């Protein structure tokens with residue numbers, strides 16, 4: 001493939017010697033968990049998300065599970081409570097809710113943003129719905145006046161799934177400037193899965209929040225439920241991050257701004273250079289910094305379009321071909337009709353955006369896309 005969709009070895013190649021040096025230092029230091037690398041990572045991620053607290057954990061799914069479990073321990077959620085979640089998301093958002101004994105309430109997506117349709121939330125609310133989990137899908141912040149008003153008026157918890165959007169920013173009503181995703185709601189989960197915008201060389205994740213009690217509870221729950229050694233206040237879990245992964249992430253964090261700017265330049269090149277009327281491009285949202293975890297276009301003849309691109313040596317992917325409510329594990333949702341999500345599942349195609357794609361590469365791919373003609 002001349003233009004692979006994603007090649008992680010290539011994506012990590014620029015960091016190779018620094019990653020090796022950082023791994024060697026951790027190995028030689030003899031401290032593999034709960035050390036300086038993890039503490040430094042937490043400080044850096046809290047700064048990126050502009051939050052008072054960050055707890056680094058094992059992965060993004062665990063970050064979300066720990067937040068929900070902590071809210072149950074703190075008495076702010078009870079088993080069986082409903083949590084509104086977009087139907088167009090990676091299944092992990094929904095898994096976090098159902099695993100915590102809570103009830104996922106699937107909400108259709110807005111065809112413009114492809115994120116949660118915030119105008120539908122009010123119509124779904126019942127007294128048992130206590131939280132909403134906006135997902136900043138594809139790196140697009142999902143936060144608007146309607147969402148914040150609904151959250152405020154009904155006293156809902158807002159838990160951001162920030163797995164795909166580290167370093168994204170959103171304008172907020174009544175506030176000058178923008179705020180980082182991960183600090184827009186009450187708590188947020190991030191993923192450092194290797195393919196994410198800030199990817200480890202294995203699993204990792206983090207919880208960001210301005211709520212000190214929540215941070216304290218998450219930290220205890222992630223470490224067997226202990227608040228100090230051999231003293232267990234909760235029936236906890238083991239959801240820690242390795243010092244080696246924290247060290248890998250610290251190396252890559254130095255480049256996060258440059259990496260995000262590269263993604264922005266690639267997206268802008270696609271925006272400008274794709275002119276084929278059969279291809280619907282993602283929208284630029286006013287007041288937002290979108291960080292382009294994926295660049296998702298929509299094409300009616302999607303599978304034919306992907307075959308054509310593959311024949312021209314352009315790799316693509318689909319996010320997501322089978323939405324959570326069509327997964328066998330969620331058969332209770334099989335009869336739900338979520339038309340925008342289903343339309344997206346049938347038409348979405350993700351174009352290459354990961355390093356080493358540049359604006360120039362994107363213009364080459366755009367020329368191939370502009371030559372597409374299914375007839």
Ligand SMILES: *Cc1c(COP(=O)(O)O)cnc(C)c1O
Nearest residue numbers: 059060061090092093163191193
């Ligand atoms: C990747 C991802 C997760 C899960 O993160 P892991 O680190 O893979 O557990 C959750 N939600 C979304 C939207 C994701 O993209």
